[in-house]
Amino acid sequence: xxxxxxxxxxxxxxxxxxxxxxxxxxxxxxxxxxxxxxxxxxxxxxxxxxxxxxxxxxxxxxxxxxxxxxxxxxxxxxxxxxxxxxxxxxxxxxxxxxxxxxxxxxxxxxxxxxxxxxxxxxxxxxxxxxxxxxxxxxxxxxxxxxxxxxxxxxxxxxxxxxxxxxxxxxxxxxxxxxxxxxxxxxxxxxxxxxxxxxxxxxxxxxxxxxxxxxxxxxxxxxxxxxxxxxxxxxxxxxxxxxxxxxxxxxxxxxxxxxxxxxxxxxxxxxxxxxxxxxxxxxxxxxxxxxxxxxxxxxxxxxxxxxxxxxxxxxxxxxxxxxxxxxxxxxxxxxxxxxxxxxxxxxxxxxxxxxxxxxxxxxxxxxxxxxxxxxxxxxxxxxxxxxxxxxxxxxx
Ligand code: PMP
Ligand code: GLU
Numbered sequence: 001x002x003x004x005x006x007x008x009x010x011x012x013x014x015x016x017x018x019x020x021x022x023x024x025x026x027x028x029x030x031x032x033x034x035x036x037x038x039x040x041x042x043x044x045x046x047x048x049x050x051x052x053x054x055x056x057x058x059x060x061x062x063x064x065x066x067x068x069x070x071x072x073x074x075x076x077x078x079x080x081x082x083x084x085x086x087x088x089x090x091x092x093x094x095x096x097x098x099x100x101x102x103x104x105x106x107x108x109x110x111x112x113x114x115x116x117x118x119x120x121x122x123x124x125x126x127x128x129x130x131x132x133x134x135x136x137x138x139x140x141x142x143x144x145x146x147x148x149x150x151x152x153x154x155x156x157x158x159x160x161x162x163x164x165x166x167x168x169x170x171x172x173x174x175x176x177x178x179x180x181x182x183x184x185x186x187x188x189x190x191x192x193x194x195x196x197x198x199x200x201x202x203x204x205x206x207x208x209x210x211x212x213x214x215x216x217x218x219x220x221x222x223x224x225x226x227x228x229x230x231x232x233x234x235x236x237x238x239x240x241x242x243x244x245x246x247x248x249x250x251x252x253x254x255x256x257x258x259x260x261x262x263x264x265x266x267x268x269x270x271x272x273x274x275x276x277x278x279x280x281x282x283x284x285x286x287x288x289x290x291x292x293x294x295x296x297x298x299x300x301x302x303x304x305x306x307x308x309x310x311x312x313x314x315x316x317x318x319x320x321x322x323x324x325x326x327x328x329x330x331x332x333x334x335x336x337x338x339x340x341x342x343x344x345x346x347x348x349x350x351x352x353x354x355x356x357x358x359x360x361x362x363x364x365x366x367x368x369x370x371x372x373x374x375x376x377x378x379x380x381x382x383x384x385x386x387x388x389x390x391x392x393x394x395x
Contacts, residue, residue: 008135011134012131012134012135013131015127015128015131016127016361016362016364016365017038017039017040017127017361017365018039020038020039020349020353020359020360020361021036021038021039021359023353023359024036024038024353024359027353027357032357033357034353034357034358034359035357035358035359035378035382035385035386035389036359036378037358037359037360037374037375037376037378037382037383037386038359038360038361038373038375039375039377040176040238040322040323040324040375040377041237041243041375041377042238042241042243042293042323042377043377043378043379044241044293044296045241046240046241046242046245047240047241047282047289047290049281049285049289050240050242050278050279050281050282051278052281053277053278053280053281053282054274054275054277054278056277057273057274057277057278058274062273062274062277063273064273065269065270065273066270066271066273066276067270068261068264068265068269068270069095069096069097069257069260069261069264069270070095070096070097070249070270070271070276071097071273071276071277071280072092073280074097074276074277074279074280074283075092075095075097076092077279077280077283077284078090078095078097078249078251078283079091079092079095079251080283080284081283082232082251085209085217085287086206086209086217086219086221086222086232087219087222088219088221088222088232088251090251091254093254093257093258094251094252094253094254094257095249095250095251095257096249096250096257096260096261096264097247097248097249097270097271097276097279098247098248098249098250098260098264098268098271099246099247099248099268099271099272100235100237100246100247100248101205101207101233101234101235101237101248101249102128102248103248103264103268104233104235104248104249104250104260105128105129105132105170105203105205105233106132107250107260107263107264108203108231108233108250108252108256108260109132109133109135109136109138110136110260110263111256111259111260111262111263112167112168112201112256113133113136113137113138113167113168114137114138114167115137115138116137116138116139116165117137117138117139117165117166117167117168118138118139118140118141118163118165118166118167119133119138119139119140119141119166119167119168119169119170120141120143120158120161120162120166120168120169120170121133121140121141121142121143121169121170121171121367122142122143122145122152122153122157122158122169122171123142123143123144123145123151123366123367123368124145124151124175124177124178124326124363124366124367124368124371125142125170125171125172125175125366125367126172126175126176126177126205126366127361127365127366129170130367133170138167139165141161141163141166142367143157143158143161144368145157147315147317147328150178150180150317150318150320151175151178151180151317151326152180152182152186153171153190154189155189155190155192155193158190158193158194159193162193162197162200166197166200167199167200167201168200168201168202168203169194169200169201169202169203170203170205171203171204171205172204172205172206172207172208173204173205173206173208173220173321174208174209174211174212174319174320174321174322175208175321175322176207176208176322176324176366177322177324177326177361177363177366177371177373178317178319178324178326179301179317179319179320179321179322179323179324179325179326180317180319180320180321181212181214181217181320181321182218182220183214183218184216184218187218187220187223188223190220191220191223191225191226194225194226194229195225195226198229200229201229201230201231201256202220202221202226202229202230202231203230203231203233204219204220204221204230204231204232204233205233205234206219206232206233206234207233207234207235207237207238207248208238208239208321208322208323209234209239210238210239210287210290210294211238211239211293211294211297211321211322211323212294212320212321213294213297213298213301213320213321214320214321219232221251221252228253229253230252231250231251231252231253231256232250232251232252233248233249233250234248234249234250235247235248235249236248236279236282236283238322238323239287239290239293239294240282240290241293242275242278242279242282245272245275245278245279246271246272246275247271247272247275247276247279297323297376297377299380300323300376300378300380300383301319301323301325301376303376303380303383303384304325304374304376304383304387305318305325307383307384307387307388308325308327308387310391311387311390311391311394312331312394312395313329313331313332313394314327314328314329314331315327315328315329315331316328323375323376323377324373324374324375324376325373325374325376326363326366326368326371326372326373326374327371327372327374328370328371329345329348329370329371329372330345330370332348332394337351337355337393337394338355338393340355344362344364344369345362345363345364345368345369345370345371345372346362346364348362348372349361349362349372351393352372352390352393355393356386356389356390356392356393357389358386358389358390360372360373360374361373374386
């Protein structure tokens, strides 16, 4: 009956991060001992102080529809957080709370992208950007970056990818999947380019903000030159280990936020009321309270880099944030291992799933066909075992 589906959905790719996680789960349910390093999901429990806030909200009968763009008290917490951590100043009318940062991104695409608008994506980019953009009729324009430059775009690369049709640039820092973090000077050089192009908007996805091993996070929206053209997206999934609670948010120009509110009012009526109450507590707390998770991720990053440095043909940058490594594995292309030909990153990812029973994600999902993504949001024991298996089956 597929012929009855819209061409819109027929042309849409399945999220490869979620697809690989589902495949690993299915194999596990059949008794296969899969180590899942495909999904970007913290393996911690949501902290108790946040869980207690949710229980209290249930007991206090928070059960009705919330305002479409979020509770006033939550918007206050978000305004406070943006000021405290990011030097960003917003009014309530500039904030919209959504069902995950993914929906915030979808809303932005819905309200800004016209057919054939170009959206610049520095590669590698997070898996869903290109498909959300295409779903709205936009055209992703990739900037290829180099592992030697820590997978970061330069100002010159940004400049040369701008055309009269450029509507926006979307990027994440810390980056999923490369873990790259733009420092203040690097952002400043990008701002110098963007300053000259007054009709280009910036979507700054800062969902890994707190998982930053350099210590200081910079928001591109804090530069006065382009402040009124930046939409900053964030959420609680990663730093607060709250992926299933589904709360994300944006701060941006009022006219864009109001348009997102209008879309959301017709599509979801707003995010879950209990989760919103819990997030008020999460955001009002000092981020030091969640540092134990960040410290553990950093120690795992060091571990996995050390282990991978002993795997032949795996070339890594040193990720300064998020919880992924993104090794270039092109050394193996056009080689045959155990009778299986490996010609690209997708075949390598499938080879590792079948032969090492380790789930990773192909770099093709992120716009870089030479790499695979390995998530280290897993215990050290699992990481050690997984890299040992990979090493063994490749040698
Ligand atoms: N942006 C990036 C870079 C991500 O890795 C993710 C992964 N979940 C999201 C956005 C979406 O997050 P959420 O769970 O809040 O929808
Ligand atoms: N953002 C995570 C990842 O990249 C979760 C999965 C998803 O939302 O696609 O794996």
